[in-house]
Amino acid sequence: xxxxxxxxxxxxxxxxxxxxxxxxxxxxxxxxxxxxxxxxxxxxxxxxxxxxxxxxxxxxxxxxxxxxxxxxxxxxxxxxxxxxxxxxxxxxxxxxxxxxxxxxxxxxxxxxxxxxxxxxxxxxxxxxxxxxxxxxxxxxxxxxxxxxxxxxxxxxxxxxxxxxxxxxxxxxxxxxxxxxxxxxxxxxxxxxxxxxxxxxxxxxxxxxxxxxxxxxxxxxxxxxxxxxxxxxxxxxxxxxxxxxxxxxxxxxxxxxxxxxxxxxxxxxxxxxxxxxxxxxxxxxxxxxxxxxxxxxxxxxxxxxxxxxxxxxxxxxxxxxxxxxxxxxxxxxxxxxxxxxxxxxxxxxxxxxxxxxxxxxxxxxxxxxxxxxxxxxxxxxxxxxxxxxxxxxxxxxxxxxxxxxxxxxxxxxxxxxxxxxxxxxxxxxxxxxxxxxxxxxxxxxxxxxxxxxxxxxxxxxxx
Amino acid sequence: xxxxxxxxxxxxxxxxxxxxxxxxxxxxxxxxxxxxxxxxxxxxxxxxxxxxxxxxxxxxxxxxxxxxxxxxxxxxxxxxxxxxxxxxxxxxxxxxxxxxxxxxxxxxxxxxxxxxxxxxxxxxxxxxxxxxxxxxxxxxxxxxxxxxxxxxxxxxxxxxxxxxxxxxxxxxxxxxxxxxxxxxxxxxxxxxxxxxxxxxxxxxxxxxxxxxxxxxxxxxxxxxxxxxxxxxxxxxxxxxxxxxxxxxxxxxxxxxxxxxxxxxxxxxxxxxxxxxxxxxxxxxxxxxxxxxxxxxxxxxxxxxxxxxxxxxxxxxxxxxxxxxxxxxxxxxxxxxxxxxxxxxxxxxxxxxxxxxxxxxxxxxxxxxxxxxxxxxxxxxxxxxxxxxxxxxxxxxxxxxxxxxxxxxxxxxxxxxxxxxxxxxxxxxxxxxxxxxxxxxxxxxxxxxxxxxxxxxxxxxxx
Numbered sequence: 070x071x072x073x074x075x076x077x078x079x080x081x082x083x084x085x086x087x088x089x090x091x092x093x094x095x096x097x098x099x100x101x102x103x104x105x106x107x108x109x110x111x112x113x114x115x116x117x118x119x120x121x122x123x124x125x126x127x128x129x130x131x132x133x134x135x136x137x138x139x140x141x142x143x144x145x146x147x148x149x150x151x152x153x154x155x156x157x158x159x160x161x162x163x164x165x166x167x168x169x170x171x172x173x174x175x176x177x178x179x180x181x182x183x184x185x186x187x188x189x190x191x192x193x194x195x196x197x198x199x200x201x202x203x204x205x206x207x208x209x210x211x212x213x214x215x216x217x218x219x220x221x222x223x224x225x226x227x228x229x230x231x232x233x234x235x236x237x238x239x240x241x242x243x244x245x246x247x248x249x250x251x252x253x254x255x256x257x258x259x260x261x262x263x264x265x266x267x268x269x270x271x272x273x274x275x276x277x278x279x280x281x282x283x284x285x286x287x288x289x290x291x292x293x294x295x296x297x298x299x300x301x302x303x304x305x306x307x308x309x310x311x312x313x314x315x316x317x318x319x320x321x322x323x324x325x326x327x328x329x330x331x332x333x334x335x336x337x338x339x340x341x342x343x344x345x346x347x348x349x350x351x352x353x354x355x356x357x358x359x360x361x362x363x364x365x366x367x368x369x370x371x372x373x374x375x376x377x378x379x380x381x382x383x384x385x386x387x388x389x390x391x392x393x394x395x396x397x398x399x400x401x402x403x404x405x406x407x408x409x410x411x412x413x414x415x416x417x418x419x420x421x422x423x424x425x426x427x428x429x430x431x432x433x434x435x436x437x438x439x440x441x442x443x444x445x446x447x448x449x450x451x452x453x454x455x456x457x458x459x460x461x462x463x464x465x466x467x468x469x470x471x472x473x474x475x476x477x478x479x480x481x482x483x484x485x486x487x488x489x490x491x492x493x494x495x496x497x498x499x500x501x502x503x504x505x506x507x508x509x510x511x512x513x514x515x516x517x518x519x520x521x522x523x524x525x526x527x528x529x530x531x
Numbered sequence: 532x533x534x535x536x537x538x539x540x541x542x543x544x545x546x547x548x549x550x551x552x553x554x555x556x557x558x559x560x561x562x563x564x565x566x567x568x569x570x571x572x573x574x575x576x577x578x579x580x581x582x583x584x585x586x587x588x589x590x591x592x593x594x595x596x597x598x599x600x601x602x603x604x605x606x607x608x609x610x611x612x613x614x615x616x617x618x619x620x621x622x623x624x625x626x627x628x629x630x631x632x633x634x635x636x637x638x639x640x641x642x643x644x645x646x647x648x649x650x651x652x653x654x655x656x657x658x659x660x661x662x663x664x665x666x667x668x669x670x671x672x673x674x675x676x677x678x679x680x681x682x683x684x685x686x687x688x689x690x691x692x693x694x695x696x697x698x699x700x701x702x703x704x705x706x707x708x709x710x711x712x713x714x715x716x717x718x719x720x721x722x723x724x725x726x727x728x729x730x731x732x733x734x735x736x737x738x739x740x741x742x743x744x745x746x747x748x749x750x751x752x753x754x755x756x757x758x759x760x761x762x763x764x765x766x767x768x769x770x771x772x773x774x775x776x777x778x779x780x781x782x783x784x785x786x787x788x789x790x791x792x793x794x795x796x797x798x799x800x801x802x803x804x805x806x807x808x809x810x811x812x813x814x815x816x817x818x819x820x821x822x823x824x825x826x827x828x829x830x831x832x833x834x835x836x837x838x839x840x841x842x843x844x845x846x847x848x849x850x851x852x853x854x855x856x857x858x859x860x861x862x863x864x865x866x867x868x869x870x871x872x873x874x875x876x877x878x879x880x881x882x883x884x885x886x887x888x889x890x891x892x893x894x895x896x897x898x899x900x901x902x903x904x905x906x907x908x909x910x911x912x913x914x915x916x917x918x919x920x921x922x923x924x925x926x927x928x929x930x931x932x933x934x935x936x937x938x939x940x941x942x943x944x945x946x947x948x949x950x951x952x953x954x955x956x957x958x959x960x961x962x963x964x965x966x967x968x969x970x971x972x973x974x975x976x977x978x979x980x981x982x983x984x985x986x987x988x989x990x991x992x993x
């Protein structure tokens with residue numbers, strides 16, 4: 070409708086243009102993501118079983134493969150209004166710097182204190198916990214974005230919040246801890262001696278720097294063992310992708326206002342929360358055969374679950390206390406090499422995204438971290454936003470695609486997800502600034518160690 | 532025009548609604564701010580004299596007391612489009628928390644990587660330096676917001692940037708330094724042995740933690756002594772208030788869309804850059820007798836230039852290398868007590884604001900830092916933004932005014948400036964979280980030490 074209008078630097082939606090429903094991509098998938106399995110019976114987890122760990126309404130969302138649209142409760146819409154809609158930015162300055170005919174857009178989710186898109190699901194999960202009359206929630210955090218987001222949501226709703234933070238991040242990012250504490254959360258470095266599984270992991274691996282898998286085990290143990298608590302998770306789960314669909318819905322609404330159709334949609338992928346949210350409504354159109362898009366998941370070469378993992382059932386945590394999920398996985402005891410900076414360190418990948426990738430609807434690539442920080446620095450200088458290392462994986466890929474367009478002369482439209490800011494990642498930037506950053510690509514032998522931990526049962530051969 | 536429309540959480544301007552001119556409040560002042568004086572002749576500084584230190588076009592702006600509106604160059608407008616307009620937020624959640632009939636709005640300037648409003652003037656000053664064909668600029672930074680902003684602007688324009696950072700901030704905020712380095716700036720803790728004045732200050736006060744006044748002296752010395760460099764400053768100067776008028780102009784345009792007239796406009800005040808920018812267009816209406824507003828400057832009790840300083844000519848720096856400015860000052864060798872966290876540590880105050888305050892157009896109050904962090908924490912929890920300590924001074928005052936409305940039942944409309952985010956101030960937040968933050972109000976004896984350094988000449992008695 071605005072076809073002849075000049076595209077502004079930032080396309081904002083008015084409050085009344087904001088989506089009022091989440092979009093559930095599972096409803097349009099021919100092959101649904103495989104159900105979570107109970108590891109002791111190998112039968113699909115029932116709602117009752119799941120409700121020991123998760124809030125009831127979130128369990129319902131987790132299992133809902135049928136409804137394409139779910140209403141966003143008014144309380145959540147009100148919270149969204151405080152920091153959303155997030156801007157959809159035309160990267161004019163980056164295009165100019167690259168001298169590319171490509172048109173680059175990014176959906177910037179970093180303009181809130183959690184510094185990332187994680188708040189979109191944190192407020193939803195905290196809301197349902199509050200609605201159920203719970204006292205509080207437990208969770209894990211890696212880079213710290215999810216923990217911060219959940220602390221903010223819990224402070225807003227006056228819920229207790231216990232965060233298990235991967236030990237190496239806890240030590241590298243003391244200020245993340247203080248933000249969470251300012252929002253009233255308790256933050257424990259993981260593995261810790263506050264849980265049975267933590268004590269076991271510490272006994273077996275006294276020098277471990279921790280992993281998301283360990284921290285999940287601890288947080289689940291505490292939730293299950295505490296009256297009035299449930300566990301919440303910032304990625305991987307179907308419900309998280311549902312909440313994060315707000316990113317893609319807003320992006321699509323903004324692009325539609327100017328009749329812009331992206332050829333290529335790029336997102337970084339750790340557990341899949343941002344990528345899944347960003348691509349959902351576009352993927353829906355592709356699944357329904359209405360429009361075609363290319364989707365590219367970008368993961369770190371040091372934690373390559375999609376590009377080098379196995380598509381099998383695996384535990385979601387290191388302590389093997391969670392259900393089994395069918396996903397691309399590096400094995401639940403896989404821990405990225407210590408030189409890996411930032412997030413995107415989860416051993417698995419959302420079952421939804423794993424299935425879509427397996428079925429050929431999406432591509433995946435991996436990139437090395439020095440090239441990621443190179444892209445981050447260039448982006449920061451021309452676009453004025455210091456990106457999170459995670460988001461910079463998508464920047465790297467977007468720049469590479471734009472440079473290909475420069476060679477071919479194609480005027481492709483590229484959309485990527487800029488999930489967050491790097492203000493709490495300055496230790497990593499300092500390494501990069503000092504020329505001390507290194508890359509590490511796991512060898513096949515490294516990966517074999519992780520794969521060996523994948524549970525073996527009939528039909529689950531790797 | 533939108534009188535009956537519901538006020539959204541955030542009022543954004545469209546790109547074509549953004550101001551295209553800065554507003555120069557001096558044009559509407561009956562008593563103009565006193566001119567800068569050459570300390571050796573006590574005569575007003577000429578453009579020629581000033582151009583040794585400042586870029587030519589900025590000198591012209593500094594001396595321009597006549598033109599109410601100045602066109603913003605297209606290149607600066609384009610840069611503004613990357614991170615502006617900044618949102619004008621209705622603080623619905625804070626109002627609810629306070630249970631006040633007051634209507635609270637804030638203009639949020641923290642949604643850019645510099646973390647504050649400082650970028651508005653940084654890009655302008657860097658632009659004029661580039662246009663003059665200079666190699667680079669030098670500056671000082673205290674809390675680090677200005678240095679970060681200038682680094683960003685210089686990276687964008689490919690100018691060299693040398694930052695002298697107050698030593699205690701340099702040590703408390705290593706990550707600020709890394710952000711500036713990521714943008715290609717060199718950062719030196721001040722006082723340093725790289726300048727004559729730095730070496731002298733170090734010899735006289737070997738244990739000094741530095742001050743803005745020292746850092747200014749060093750940056751000016753380097754600019755004057757280096758071919759192709761000029762000095763730039765993030766606050767205090769007339770030109771800075773001019774550039775920062777973009778804050779007030781946008782705020783006013785957004786409020787006007789909904790026919791909202793603030794009764795009370797509140798801003799934190801260090802050197803005056805944010806406060807001056809925010810209030811400018813409203814003050815213009817008051818000066819022209821068109822509308823009345825109350826303006827409140829909020830300063831830290833530990834650095835009370837307006838509320839306890841002298842309105843006299845003083846040096847802008849500790850090393851006494853700058854011109855003399857007529858302003859409310861604590862004396863150019865005043866250094867806030869070491870327990871003072873965050874910015875707002877300058878010994879003086881913008882000549883424009885000083886004159887307006889002196890003439891009764893504006894009020895000023897001072898607040899203590901533990902009460903400021905209390906307000907910051909409450910605000911963070913309900914409004915979802917972790918504020919900079921500086922900005923939190925304005926939050927404190929806005930909350931106090933809203934609570935007065937609760938007592939009286941008045942439905943006042945309060946607008947305050949939320950200048951930035953606190954992501955690099957977590958050392959201070961940690962102190963607060965641990966109950967280790969203290970207050971310090973300088974005694975009259977403390978202040979007498981600073982006053983003793985004010986130059987004495989006829990007509991400049993304190």
